Amino acid sequence: MSRACVSLLALMIGAAVLPALGQSGTLNLPKSVEAGAAFSIPTSGSGRATLYIAGPAQILKREVQLGQPIAFAAGDLTNAGHYLAVLSSQSSTATREFDVVPAPQPATLSFLARPSRLPVGLQNGVTGAVYVFDSFQNLITNPTPVSFQLSVAAAPTQARIVTTIQGAAWTEMNSSPKEGNAKFVAQAGDVSAARVIQQVPGDPCGLKMSARKAGDKIQLETDPLRDCSGNAVTDGTVVTFTESWNGGQTTVDVPLKHGVAQAEVPAHNGARITVATGVVMGNEIRWEGQS
Amino acid sequence: MGGRFLALFLVAATIALIIAGTVSPVPAAAAYAGISPTGIMHSASTPEGAVDNLAIAMGHQDWGKAYSELGNKAEFSEQDFIHDLSGSYPSLRTYAILDSYQVRPLHASDNDAQVQLRLRWSTVVGTFLDTRNIQVVRNGDRWAPVWPLVKETRVPPQVFAVNYLRWDVIYRGPGDDWGAQDVEAPHIRIVDMHPVERAAGVVVLGELLNEDVVPAYVSVRATLLAKNGSAIGSEDSFDKISHLLLPKQVTPFLIIFPHVSLSDVDSIHMDPTSNLIAASADPVIEIQDQKMTPAPDASFGGNLVNQSGQIVNIAHVLGTFYDQNGQLVWVADQYIDRALLPQTPVPFSMSVPEDLARKVSTERAVVATYSSGGFQ
Secondary structure (H helix, E strand, O other), X not given: OOHHHHHHHHHHHHXXXXXXXXXXXXXXXXXXXXXXXXXXXXXXXXXXXXXXXXXXXXXXXXXXXXXXXXXXXXXXXXXXXXXXXXXXXXXXXXXXXXXXXXXOOOOEEEEEEEOOEEEOOOOOOEEEEEEEEOOOOOEOOOOOEEEEEEEOOOOOOEEXXXXXXXXXXXXXXXXXXXXXXXXXXXXXXXXEEEEEEEEEOOOEEOOOEEEEEEOOEEEEEEOOOEEOOOOEOOOOOEEEEEXXXXXXXXXXEEEOEOOEOEEEEEOOOOEEEEEEEOOEEEEEXXXXXXX | OHHXXXXXXXXXXXXXXXXXXXXXXXXXXXXXXXXXXOOOEOOOOOHHHHHHHHHHHHHOOOHHHHHHOOOOXXXXXXHHHHHHHHOOOOOHHHHOEEEXXXXXXXXXXXXXXXXXXXXXXXXXXXXXXXXXXXXXXXXXXXXXXXXXXXXXXXXOOOOOOXXXXXXXXXXXXXXXXXXXXXXXXXXXXXXXXXXXXXXXXXXXEEEEEEOOOOOEEEEEEEEEEOOOOOEEEEEXXXXXXXXXXXXXXXXXXXXXXXXXXXXXXXXXXXXXXXXXXXXXXXXXXXXXXXXXXXXXXXXXXXXXXXXXXXXXXXXXXEEEEEOOOOOEEEEEEEEEOOOEOEOOOEEEEEEOOHHHHOOOOEEEEEEEEEEOOEOO
């Protein structure tokens, strides 16, 4: 609720209670109150009055006895923001403003980790952004240290501590040279959130095939495919075998299975056989009818 | 006065068009009206008339009547005849309707004639031509076509062990926190793009690579921008692309901007999109005996061999053509009208514009497949 609305509400409440003038009362409010915490407001004067508290997404009304503190239980005021209190008795109206601030202890983290899948060995390829909230989903705007850790089996863990600015902290990290599911953890206080970053092999390095005769066909098979960091290329990756001979051509797109691609093409003496995957070219074989 | 004249003119024009349509109907309309394309009521007293009758019955999908017209019924069953025309397994032929036909006499004697029947079938992805040279024999005062049956191979009952990889996807749920992780869309990249001016307009050709380790459903949209920065037009590749790309697979694409001149185009904005989808690495299609037939009548053809056990109902072949420098020259495509059965070669042939065919040095083909039940 904006300050203008709160002021207007106060004006309306004041106007409503002015005709019923009675004994005066005053409010001794703290400048700020922690969200969800119990607190009390000392009052002075005597007689009965009505207390109105208006703030973001919350309005409270209490019948109070002046001269006695007004107690608020834990969880009565949970939304952080700027509040207005109006104490209205028969004789007077007192207004005060105060803030409800987020609890300092982080309770939940919204952790955005991108991307969920990326190739190995990418500089600053992983980004993580954290928003820190208290137990009432108020964004904790006070600087809060957040630790980020990216770990994958058989590779050193990357760790960084970043202090939040206006409730948010973010970082960039490198994907490791080792493929596998990396655990990306963000922690603030006792609260942590984990994401899985799939680190996948890069483009194949050194694509190599061999050929052997199989009846009237040529059986082609690649060596186990690995990327430049030595990770096995993912099964399902398409490998294209092309056989060209005098005016003719045969191609077959084969997915990798157990790390290798296999295909059979018709045997043509003098045929030139090439292999490729994506934009990566492999070796070339000239078929001379060898067995 | 003017209105009365207009009414009279419209009545006269309508009558004239009715007469013109009756005297000289379009072949398809004639076929469905039960008359031959020449406007003469069909008759089996001539070889052409007998083939006309046959084509008209096919147009009505009255297979019983078409079969009854044949002079070689004893050689095969009506079911074999239907399978020849509609396919034994669901395919483009199964849902095709006869768009038009042409009958061309080749030679004739007193008791025997050769007639060419060109059947143009219409499907959701365009038309395909089925040309049959039919022998027609005299039987008394009637002529009967001897149907040149193309018997489709039947796959004998067997078990194919298939252990190709399959990818399934679980997306984030509706109840997940806004910061919760979702699966990443596949990373794709345009590796080549090249605009060409043709008579029909501007054609944007290119190739798209799935550089990820997961399958991708891909599409490409291009926007032509004028010199002042305004958009001349925006089109997508529609079916001139292989939409399903397995990891590290490359597809060509072709986008047509009709009635646009390349001289009006300042720049082209390309917008490739990809979505992660469930897919299988099966079926594997081998493209055998690819051959480029030079101009004139330039074409690119070969045979498709389904190396898997799964029947492919519709296959779409995309041909990519390069010049001596490896520069992309053209992209052509062809749908296969018959299902691809395991280990059974099926021919394909796609025409290439004559002027471009002269520049072609190498070519590459990819096959997109569709099996009943969607992407499998």
